Amino acid sequence: MHADEPHAGGHRGACWKKAELVMRAPSRQLRDPLSNDKLQLNPDSDSARLTGFVKFHKFMAGERAQGMGVFHLEEETFRHSCRQFICHSRALDDGWSWEEVEGSDEGYMKKSILGVGRTAPPPALDWCSRPGEDMDTRPWTEQVLEDEDEDEEQVGGDKETSSVIRYEYHVLYSCSYQTPVLYFRASTLDGRSLSLEKMWDNVHPNYRQRLLQGPWDTITQQEHPLIGQPFFVLHPCRTQEFMRPVLAAASAENRSLNYIVSWLSSVGPVVGLSVPLSYASVALQATEAPK
Amino acid sequence: MALLTVTMNLLVLYAVKKERTLHTVGNLYIVSLSVADLLVGLTVMPLNLVYLLEDEWNLGHIVCQFWLVMDYVASTASIFSMFILCLDRYRSVHQPLRYLKYRTRGRASVMIAGAWLLSMMWIIPILGWRVFSEASPKPETENNCDTDFRFVTWFKVLAAVVNFYVPSLLMLWFYKQIYMAVRRHYRRRDNINKTIRTDQKLDSANAVTLKQSWQRFCVQSKQCIHSLRVRKERKAAKQLGFIIAAFMVCWIPYFVTFMVMAFCKTCIHHDLHMFTIWLGYFNSTLNPFIYPLCNDNFKRIFKRILHIHLKPGLDLVLEEVRMAAGRTEKDSANQKLQFAPFCSALEAGFWHQLTQKKLNDYRLDESPKNIKGYYYNGDPAGLPTRLTLEFSAFDATGPTPARCCPAPGTLYNMNTLEAFKSCDKKALLEKEANEIWEAVQSETALENPSLLNTFILLTFADLKKYHFYYWFCFPALCFTEGIQVLEQPVTMEEKFSPKQISALQGAYDDLCNENETTAIPYFLMKYTEEAVLVSSLQNWNTFFQGQKKVTVGLYDPCTLPQHPGWPLRNLLVLIARKWGSLLDAVEVLCFRDQTLQGKRSIQHSIIFQVKLPELSLSAECPKSVGWEKNQKSAMGPRMVNLSECMDPKRLAESSVDLNLKLMRWRLVPSLDLEKVVSTKCLLLGAGTLGCNVARTLMGWGVRHITFVDNAKISYSNPVRQPLYEFEDCLSGGKPKALAAVERLKKIFPGVSAEGYNMSIPMPGHPVNFSEETMEQARRDVEKLEELVSAHDVLFLLMDTRESRWLPTVIAASQRKLVVNAALGFDTFVVMRHGLKKQKIVEPEGSTPSSASSASTSSSSSTPAGPAQAPGASLFSNIPGHRLGCYFCNDVVAPGDSTRDRTLDQQCTVSRPGLAMIAGALAVELMVSILQHPEGGYAVASSSDDRMNEPPTSLGLAPHQIRGFLSRFDNVLPASLAFDKCTACSAIVLDNYEREGFQFLSKVFNSSHSFLEDLTGLTLLHQETQAAEIWDMSDDESI
The missing domain is CATH 3.40.50.720 (NAD(P)-binding Rossmann-like Domain)
Known part of the structure; x- marks a missing residue:
C-alpha cells in the first residue's frame, strides 16, 4: 500500500461523516447535474472507494514513474495549498485570508475586493415614490441635529458610494468531488446582493464570452455550507475535467504546481477575480521547501 | 454699444459652453439668438458706425456687400431665432408631455438651421438682384452703400411681411396663449391648495395615522414640485413678455419706416431712418441682458464667470465688490481643515447575522450591544472612506482582519419602526461623545486609541419583509471655530526623500511588530534627513519632550488627495486637550499604505500642518456631530431590502430561474425558455400521470399549473402519486385537485397553481x-x-x-x-x-x-x-x-x-x-x-x-x-x-x-x-x- 494511505483513509472517514450530514440536510447538498462517472463511487462502501482510489493512484504511478499522478485534491493538500497561497498573498497584500468556522475545524479561504462599477437599481430608500412604504423622513430632518448640517469640517458628499461593489470570493473544499469550490457573490455597500447578470455586467467583455462555455454553465445559487448564506457556486462537477490536463502536463514535466493557484487563475478572471502572475512562484517555492 | 453687445453675447455663449447645466435643448435657441446678436454687434454695428460718421461709404464695394449681407442676415436670424424660441416655449407650455418627446436636440437643431437658412436667403437678393432683374436702373454712386432693391416696392413689402409682420403677429399670439396657459396652471394650483388645507383640518380633527401623514406629505411634495414648475413657467412667460416688448419697441419703428419708404422714398428723414435702424440693432444688445435678468441659472453662471474674469467696463462694480467679499470668505473657509466622513459599508453577512441574533439571542431586547467594525488604509483612489461591518461584527472581541484598524461600536436594535424613528438620536450621539470625551480626559484613549473611533448603529429589522432600516453615527468632537491649516496637504513623495520614506515604512512595520499587530491607528513621529522614528501614542511625553512642533501619524482610510479621514478628528481634540497649550503647530501624516500588484507604496500618503485652536479648559464635552447622511445626501436613515437574498421564497425563485437560465446559456441562443416558463398548463386529472406531469412542469420552471379532478385521495394513491402523502388519505381523503395545489406550493412557493374539484x-x-x-x-x-x-x-x-x-x-x-x-x-x-x-x-x-x-x-x-x-x-x-x-x-x-x-x-x-x-x-x-x-x-x-x-x-x-x-x-x-x-x-x-x-x-x-x-x-x-x-x-x- 501507498505510504499516504493511513492518513488519507482516516481523512476520508471524516469526509464521509460530512457526506452523511449532507444527505440529511438536502438544502446543503451539492446537486449534481452532470455526474462524472469516475467520481460517482459507491458511497456505501468506503473500502471499495479506497481500493478504487489506490488502484487509480497505482495506475497513475505506473504510468509516470516518479510523477505525482493523482489528479484530485486531498483535503490536507487543499489546506496546505491554501496556506502557501495565503502566505504569498500576505506578501502581496492582496487580501486573501483563511477563515475558521467557529466551533469546528473547518475553514475556507476568503477574499473581498471593492470596485466601482455599474449597479443597476438606485438606492433603495426612495420614500416618496413608494406608496407602500409607511415611513416618513420628515420627522428626522426636523428633529435631527441642526449641528450636523452646518458641520463645515466635513468634506462634501460622496456621490460614488452607491456604485461601489464589494465582491466576495470564498474557496472551499468539496469532499465529494475532492476539488476546491469557488463560492462568490457581489453586493453593494449596504449589503444587498447583486444578481449574476448584474455582477457580470462588470466583468471584462473578453471573459464574458467564456461564460457561455463550460465549466461556466454549471453555476448555481446555493447556501454557503459553512456560513449558511446564499452564494453563487461554480459547481465542482467539471473541475476535475479541466484541471486534469494541467496536472497531467505538470506531472509529465515533473514540475510541481499549486493546485489552488492553477485552478483559481483559470476560473477567477471570469468572475472578476484576478490572480497575479507572481503566484506562479508559490509552487516553485513549495518544491524547495516541502515536508 | 457695439462693444457691449459683443461682450454680453460672448458671455452668454461662454456660459452655455462652459456650464453643463445650461446644456439643454431650450438653450440651443438662446445660443442661436446670441450668435445672431453677436454677428450684429461684431460686424454690422461698427461698419454702420463708420458709415454714419463719415457720411459716405469709403470702404469699397465688397465690404459694402458684406456689410449688407451681414446686416440683413444677422438681423433676420435674430428675429427668427426669437420666433422659434417663442414657438418652443409655446409648445412646452401648451402640450408639455407630447412636446417633450418631440423636443430633441436634433429637432431643435433642424429648426435653428431652418431659421438660419431662411435668413441666408437674403444673400440672394442682395448679391444677385442685378442678375435677376436687369430692368432695374442702376443709380449706383461710388460712395453710397445700399441694396439694389431699395426702390422695388413689392419686394420690400414682401420682405417686411415675411421678415417681421408674420413672425411678430404669430409671436404675439403664442405669447397670449402661453400667458393663458400659465394663468390656468396658477388657478388650478390655487384650488388644490385649498383642498389640501381642508384635508389638513380633517386630519387634525382625527388622530393622524402614520399613513395619512405620509400620504399628505407625498401630496404636498408633489404640490411643491408642481408649484415650482408653475412658478418657473410664469417666469418664462414674463421673460418672454420682456423680450417681446423689447423686440416690438426696437423693431416696429424700423419696419414701419421700411414700409413707408417702400412707397415714398423721401417721406422719411435720413436721421430718423438711421435712428430706427440703430434701434433695431439695439435689440441685439438688449437680448443678452434679458436672459440673465430672467433666468437664475444664467444669472448664477454669469456671476461666476465675471468673478473669475474681472471684466472691466461693466457697470457691475457693486456686484463685483460683493463677489470679492464672498471669495475671500470662501478662501478663508478653505483654510479650515475638512475631514472625509466615514461611509458605512455592510457585508451581506452582517444582515444575516443580525437576523440570527435577533431571532435567537436578542429577541425583544433593545439594550445596546457591543459590536465591531474596521477600516482599511490601502484602498485605491476613488473608493469612499469606509467603516466595514462583517458578519463577524457581533464578536466584539474577535480578531480584526490583517492590516485593518478596529472600531468598537454600539448596536441599538429597535423592536419597532416607531421606536427606531422616535429614538432620540441627539441624546445617543451626546452619550457616545461624552464617552469619547471621558476617554480623552482620563487618558484611556492613549492606551486604547480605538476608543476615539467608536460608532453607533441604530437598526430596525423588519424580518417579515426583510427590510433593514439603519443609521450609522460616527461621533466626532468639534472645535467651535474649526481647525486652521498652516501648510496645505502635499503627498509624502513631494516632501520626503525616498530614503526617509523607506525608513518610515520600516519604522512603522517595526512598531506594528512590537505591538504584535498589523495596523496601528495613531503613532508619533520624528524625522531627520537620515532617519525616521515612530512611537506609540502613549509615549507622547517621553518621545516629544516638550517639542513645540510635533508630527503625528494617522492610519488614514481616506483616499482623497486633499483631505484626511474621519479618525483624525477626535485625535486632534485629544492632542488639543492634552498638549494644545504647549504646541505651535501639529504636522499630520495621513499614512496610506497600498500594495498594487505586489508593490507596496506609501508615497501617496499626505502631509499637512495645522494650528490647533484652544480648547476651553472646562471639562465640558465639546459639541459633537456624526450621524451619517443617507444615499440622497440628506440627514436620514437608510433602508436596504434584502428579500431577494434572505426571503426563502424569493431565493427559491431566483435559484430556479438561475438554473433555467444556465440551461439557456448552454443552448444559446436557440432555447426559448421564456416560452416554456410562461406557458399556462391545464392538467385534467391529478392522479398518477397528473402528479408526474406537474412535477416535470415545475422542473421546467412552468409557473402556471391548474388541476381538474373529481376524486379524493385514497390509501393506495400516495405510493404512486408523488404529490400525496398518507396524511392526505385520512378521514375520507382530501380532494386531489386541491391537495395537489397545496403540495406544489410547498415544493415551490413561486408557483401559481389552482385546483378545481x-x-x-x-x-x-x-x-x-x-x-x-x-x-x-x-x-x-x-x-x-x-x-x-x-x-x-x-x-x-x-x-x-x-x-x-x-x-x-x-x-x-x-x-x-x-x-x-x-x-x-x-x-x-x-x-x-x-x-x-x-x-x-x-x-x-x-x-x-x-x-x-x-x-x-x-x-x-x-x-x-x-x-x-x-x-x-x-x-x-x-x-x-x-x-x-x-x-x-x-x-x-x-x-x-x-x-x-x-x-x-x-x-x-x-x-x-x-x-x-x-x-x-x-x-x-x-x-x-x-x-x-x-x-x-x-x-x-x-x-x-x-x-x-x-x-x-x-x-x-x-x-x-x-x-x-x-x-x-x-x-x-x-x-x-x-x-x-x-x-x-x-x-x-x-x-x-x-x-x-x-x-x-x-x-x-x-x-x-x-x-x-x-x-x-x-x-x-x-x-x-x-x-x-x-x-x-x-x-x-x-
Whole structure:
C-alpha cells in the first residue's frame, strides 16, 4: 500500500461523516447535474472507494514513474495549498485570508475586493415614490441635529458610494468531488446582493464570452455550507475535467504546481477575480521547501 | 454699444459652453439668438458706425456687400431665432408631455438651421438682384452703400411681411396663449391648495395615522414640485413678455419706416431712418441682458464667470465688490481643515447575522450591544472612506482582519419602526461623545486609541419583509471655530526623500511588530534627513519632550488627495486637550499604505500642518456631530431590502430561474425558455400521470399549473402519486385537485397553481336524470370551456377514454395544443392532438390508407384504448393541422367503458414506472413542440427522422410516442386526422360550435350510436363488415 494511505483513509472517514450530514440536510447538498462517472463511487462502501482510489493512484504511478499522478485534491493538500497561497498573498497584500468556522475545524479561504462599477437599481430608500412604504423622513430632518448640517469640517458628499461593489470570493473544499469550490457573490455597500447578470455586467467583455462555455454553465445559487448564506457556486462537477490536463502536463514535466493557484487563475478572471502572475512562484517555492 | 453687445453675447455663449447645466435643448435657441446678436454687434454695428460718421461709404464695394449681407442676415436670424424660441416655449407650455418627446436636440437643431437658412436667403437678393432683374436702373454712386432693391416696392413689402409682420403677429399670439396657459396652471394650483388645507383640518380633527401623514406629505411634495414648475413657467412667460416688448419697441419703428419708404422714398428723414435702424440693432444688445435678468441659472453662471474674469467696463462694480467679499470668505473657509466622513459599508453577512441574533439571542431586547467594525488604509483612489461591518461584527472581541484598524461600536436594535424613528438620536450621539470625551480626559484613549473611533448603529429589522432600516453615527468632537491649516496637504513623495520614506515604512512595520499587530491607528513621529522614528501614542511625553512642533501619524482610510479621514478628528481634540497649550503647530501624516500588484507604496500618503485652536479648559464635552447622511445626501436613515437574498421564497425563485437560465446559456441562443416558463398548463386529472406531469412542469420552471379532478385521495394513491402523502388519505381523503395545489406550493412557493374539484361530463354517462344534474353538467361544461380558453396547453391525464372526449372537442374548437397521455399495463401513448388551422378548414378527406390503418386498429382495441399498431408511421411529413387526435384512430365512439367491467379493468393497472415515464415524456413533448417555430402546427417527426437534422433546438417534434415497457422500446408514429373522428371531425366541431351544450347533452345522454351515426362511422362499419365478408368469401373460394 501507498505510504499516504493511513492518513488519507482516516481523512476520508471524516469526509464521509460530512457526506452523511449532507444527505440529511438536502438544502446543503451539492446537486449534481452532470455526474462524472469516475467520481460517482459507491458511497456505501468506503473500502471499495479506497481500493478504487489506490488502484487509480497505482495506475497513475505506473504510468509516470516518479510523477505525482493523482489528479484530485486531498483535503490536507487543499489546506496546505491554501496556506502557501495565503502566505504569498500576505506578501502581496492582496487580501486573501483563511477563515475558521467557529466551533469546528473547518475553514475556507476568503477574499473581498471593492470596485466601482455599474449597479443597476438606485438606492433603495426612495420614500416618496413608494406608496407602500409607511415611513416618513420628515420627522428626522426636523428633529435631527441642526449641528450636523452646518458641520463645515466635513468634506462634501460622496456621490460614488452607491456604485461601489464589494465582491466576495470564498474557496472551499468539496469532499465529494475532492476539488476546491469557488463560492462568490457581489453586493453593494449596504449589503444587498447583486444578481449574476448584474455582477457580470462588470466583468471584462473578453471573459464574458467564456461564460457561455463550460465549466461556466454549471453555476448555481446555493447556501454557503459553512456560513449558511446564499452564494453563487461554480459547481465542482467539471473541475476535475479541466484541471486534469494541467496536472497531467505538470506531472509529465515533473514540475510541481499549486493546485489552488492553477485552478483559481483559470476560473477567477471570469468572475472578476484576478490572480497575479507572481503566484506562479508559490509552487516553485513549495518544491524547495516541502515536508 | 457695439462693444457691449459683443461682450454680453460672448458671455452668454461662454456660459452655455462652459456650464453643463445650461446644456439643454431650450438653450440651443438662446445660443442661436446670441450668435445672431453677436454677428450684429461684431460686424454690422461698427461698419454702420463708420458709415454714419463719415457720411459716405469709403470702404469699397465688397465690404459694402458684406456689410449688407451681414446686416440683413444677422438681423433676420435674430428675429427668427426669437420666433422659434417663442414657438418652443409655446409648445412646452401648451402640450408639455407630447412636446417633450418631440423636443430633441436634433429637432431643435433642424429648426435653428431652418431659421438660419431662411435668413441666408437674403444673400440672394442682395448679391444677385442685378442678375435677376436687369430692368432695374442702376443709380449706383461710388460712395453710397445700399441694396439694389431699395426702390422695388413689392419686394420690400414682401420682405417686411415675411421678415417681421408674420413672425411678430404669430409671436404675439403664442405669447397670449402661453400667458393663458400659465394663468390656468396658477388657478388650478390655487384650488388644490385649498383642498389640501381642508384635508389638513380633517386630519387634525382625527388622530393622524402614520399613513395619512405620509400620504399628505407625498401630496404636498408633489404640490411643491408642481408649484415650482408653475412658478418657473410664469417666469418664462414674463421673460418672454420682456423680450417681446423689447423686440416690438426696437423693431416696429424700423419696419414701419421700411414700409413707408417702400412707397415714398423721401417721406422719411435720413436721421430718423438711421435712428430706427440703430434701434433695431439695439435689440441685439438688449437680448443678452434679458436672459440673465430672467433666468437664475444664467444669472448664477454669469456671476461666476465675471468673478473669475474681472471684466472691466461693466457697470457691475457693486456686484463685483460683493463677489470679492464672498471669495475671500470662501478662501478663508478653505483654510479650515475638512475631514472625509466615514461611509458605512455592510457585508451581506452582517444582515444575516443580525437576523440570527435577533431571532435567537436578542429577541425583544433593545439594550445596546457591543459590536465591531474596521477600516482599511490601502484602498485605491476613488473608493469612499469606509467603516466595514462583517458578519463577524457581533464578536466584539474577535480578531480584526490583517492590516485593518478596529472600531468598537454600539448596536441599538429597535423592536419597532416607531421606536427606531422616535429614538432620540441627539441624546445617543451626546452619550457616545461624552464617552469619547471621558476617554480623552482620563487618558484611556492613549492606551486604547480605538476608543476615539467608536460608532453607533441604530437598526430596525423588519424580518417579515426583510427590510433593514439603519443609521450609522460616527461621533466626532468639534472645535467651535474649526481647525486652521498652516501648510496645505502635499503627498509624502513631494516632501520626503525616498530614503526617509523607506525608513518610515520600516519604522512603522517595526512598531506594528512590537505591538504584535498589523495596523496601528495613531503613532508619533520624528524625522531627520537620515532617519525616521515612530512611537506609540502613549509615549507622547517621553518621545516629544516638550517639542513645540510635533508630527503625528494617522492610519488614514481616506483616499482623497486633499483631505484626511474621519479618525483624525477626535485625535486632534485629544492632542488639543492634552498638549494644545504647549504646541505651535501639529504636522499630520495621513499614512496610506497600498500594495498594487505586489508593490507596496506609501508615497501617496499626505502631509499637512495645522494650528490647533484652544480648547476651553472646562471639562465640558465639546459639541459633537456624526450621524451619517443617507444615499440622497440628506440627514436620514437608510433602508436596504434584502428579500431577494434572505426571503426563502424569493431565493427559491431566483435559484430556479438561475438554473433555467444556465440551461439557456448552454443552448444559446436557440432555447426559448421564456416560452416554456410562461406557458399556462391545464392538467385534467391529478392522479398518477397528473402528479408526474406537474412535477416535470415545475422542473421546467412552468409557473402556471391548474388541476381538474373529481376524486379524493385514497390509501393506495400516495405510493404512486408523488404529490400525496398518507396524511392526505385520512378521514375520507382530501380532494386531489386541491391537495395537489397545496403540495406544489410547498415544493415551490413561486408557483401559481389552482385546483378545481369537478367532474367532466362524458359521452354515454347520462346527465339528464333531473334538472339539477343537467344544470350541474351545464355548469361543468361552461367551467371547462372557460378553463381551456384561459390556458395554453391542455394535458389529458385521465384514466378513462370517454372522459377525454369533451376536453378534446373543446380544445379542438378553441385551437389549443393538447398533450394526451394514456397508459396500458406496460404500454403507453403520449401524443399531441392535431391543431386545427385557425380558420375552420376541414381536414382533407381521409385517404384509403388511413381508413385501413383505422380498420387494423379496430381489431386490437384494448380497454386503455391506445395500444395501436405502429403502422401509422407509414406517413411522413404530416403537418400539425392534419394530425389526428386521440379518437381519430378508433372506430368506436367513446362510451361508458367502466360499465360491465371487473374492478381490475376499471382501474388502470400499470407497471409503476410507466406513469413516470409517460408523464415526463408528455411534458418533454410539450416543450419540444413549444420550441418549434410553428408550435402545434409543426410537421410531425417520425422514428425515421431520428438520423435527420432535428427541427427544434431540443430535437424531434413527434406526433405520438408509443412505448412498450416489456421491450424497453419507444416508437414515434404519426397519423392523419380521420374525417369520421368522433371528437375532432368537422361535423362534430360544427355541431358543437353551433348547438353548444344542447349538442353535448345529446352526446352525454345517448349511447355510442349517436356519435357514430353523426360522423358516419356506422356506415363505415357496415361497409367494412361487407368488405370483410367479401374478402372472407374470396378467401374461402381459394
